[in-house]
Amino acid sequence: MSEPSGLTRLFLKGRLRHALTDREVEVLDSLIERTERVPDGHVVQARAVEATRSTLLLDGFIARVIDDEGARNIVGLQVPGDFVDLHAFALKRLDHDVVTIGPALLGYVSHSKLQDIVRNEPHLTRVLWFSTLLDAAIHREWILKLEQLKAEERLGHIVCELWHRLNFVDLADTHGFNMPLLQTHLANACGTTAVHINRVIKAVRERGLLEINRGRVTLPDRPELERFSRFNPDYLYGKGSLYLGDDFKDS
Amino acid sequence: MSEPSGLTRLFLKGRLRHALTDREVEVLDSLIERTERVPDGHVVQARAVEATRSTLLLDGFIARVIDDEGARNIVGLQVPGDFVDLHAFALKRLDHDVVTIGPALLGYVSHSKLQDIVRNEPHLTRVLWFSTLLDAAIHREWILKLEQLKAEERLGHIVCELWHRLNFVDLADTHGFNMPLLQTHLANACGTTAVHINRVIKAVRERGLLEINRGRVTLPDRPELERFSRFNPDYLYGKGSLYLGDDFKDS
DNA sequence: ACTACGGGTTAACAATTATCAGTTGCACGG
């Protein structure tokens, strides 16, 4: 089950992974106690329930969801390599649900093992901390997007973000990427309605910037889409971005 | 300068502070190396600049700001007791600016001292981690608010949030609270324009739910405003909330 | 083959919010 390649090989790939020593990578891999394949709509971690483990997303997509009077609202998305509820380790109970979109492969890490990391591995602890704050940086960009952009730009923005995040883990190609999100999900994540997102998808397609069908997203002219959506990938802390320096050489 | 009461006495007050031992409180207080009074608009930590210290907000208000083509957009607010750029310790460089709104009193903590904490104080480390994730939880609620609510409800929501957060640190009273935010700032944080927020303020005032003038916010009927704004304070992880259990007794 | 269903699509109309172009009121410096 735990191959030489390592179950955690996508964790922070394209970001801070290079700051990990070989030993730390081994420690990380040894954390995963069990993997599980789960179906669409599986609740990985429910809000308000005391968490005793955290989950690495090995394959598939996951949404952070907050219920608001019956409606399920997406407040975040996760892609393979993301430690989807690592923050449940520090928070103990989440304020939201973590739910799969489409089937997914999960790897579980008990909090007692994380506890050992915090006690014995200061550098690794800091890297784990970093990874939870990466989500917060993405949250902030979503806030900006929702405050500032109109629906067409929001759609472009989220698509660009997904492309970059998938590209970090080698799941995107120059022409686009695969994803299981329905128009409903995109609408939800863009703070608009299914009807409107449909119009918007059409409009952006007619600009020649974006194709979405049957789980496949095509970006005929990504640079132009990024310009159009006022997208700048720096906030993703990718290698070479403005915000990811060489500051992790030291402990 | 460092009184017996302690400069960090507001940190996590009303939340996890009770999980700290007396010794840990002492350690925390010893972190503050220097305090400084700064004017309105002071940049506490600039984006993309390598951070060597973090800042505790002792008095005043602070905004998290992202520039987008000249416009400064507020993506978060901080109140006294908040460790406003603690996440710069794990991230090293921030994706946004941290800026005072009105004059403020700051307390500085060097990252080398935080480094010592991470090495020697696993429980305190986890509490600090918790405090950064609290901001992420607030980010998520803002995302929900921007996705779901209309301007009147957004305004009510942000005001309710501020009341609760200030109440944790004893800076709110039953009738309201003081704050230096202008209508421009509120508009910004609600993802709307100054013109529109002005109309919205008027409308909510006419409902008898809210008064805002000259830095004073009055809430004649807070429970009703919370209902109106679909506000539920659980996400603030206050004592007694659904999400803050007794899970921190252990290390 | 027929039906049910979920997701995508469209049109007409209504509600919300942005934009533009001001006015008012107050505080401050000269």
Add this chain to the structure above:
DNA sequence: CCGTGCAACTGATAATTGTTAACCCGTAGT
């Protein structure tokens, strides 16, 4: 005292988005 500047406020109009109510089109099941 006057002028300047900033914040608050307002009206008219345009743009964006929401709502409602459909229809289309595959796929799965009977």
